[in-house]
Amino acid sequence: MDYQSYVPMLKAMADPNRLKIIDLLSCGTLCACDILTHFEFSQPTLSHHMKVLQQAGIVTAQKVGKWQHYTLKPAFVIAFLQDTKQLLANDADCICHDGSCDNCQDQATRKDVITK
Amino acid sequence: MDYQSYVPMLKAMADPNRLKIIDLLSCGTLCACDILTHFEFSQPTLSHHMKVLQQAGIVTAQKVGKWQHYTLKPAFVIAFLQDTKQLLANDADCICHDGSCDNCQDQATRKDVITK
DNA sequence: CTAACAGATAGACATTTATCTATATGTCTA
């Protein structure tokens, strides 16, 4: 599979504060000051986290007057779920390349879990 | 949502080499020496990465003679996909707690993406 | 029993990262 975009997404998500930000934004667009009310850290720290999320392609920013509006990118939601399913699926994309390795067993079971 | 197990999983996955190990194991059980052939780093480094994956609940180890057999935990596959869907879903579990915030819009669209 | 092999542990080191304070930039309002 292609790790080029998936790994940066995982890195950006692998921080409890940023994960909570994503959770907040899964609700919809929020400005920085609204997000900040949910945390104990400082405003520059939030600014840093938002930059990380943007660079990972998770969030977009739109300036409206004084406010910076942050939105979860639909493309991220789609890509992250697809990449995750592809990673954990034991299917034709198995790294053994031909699906014939001794380890390519229990495919049906794994697929059940992933597609349901 | 509950970040207690999800964040450590994300942390463990957010390294390109460990992600490749997970990809390899999504094929099925492998011993350490087999995994090592796919990488440039040293044996102690692999040992370190496998420990991280175990502590995150992603992988189980079983010693068979000299060999350590590593397997992707089915519970991880299930939990990680569920947590991911719950995080990215814009549903009743929205952090606003009552689904009534101004931002709770476009729910139908997001849900389409996640459940299909 | 000894040597070879698989893997784990210890400790060091360079890099990354999450955070802070101080300050700068940009925007609105009185």
Added chain:
DNA sequence: TAGACATATAGATAAATGTCTATCTGTTAG
């Protein structure tokens, strides 16, 4: 135009992390 407000940037620092070499433990085979 001045001041208040929202956000970004700069620079510092402590902690975490990925990697290495050296060494240790445990298992198998001769």
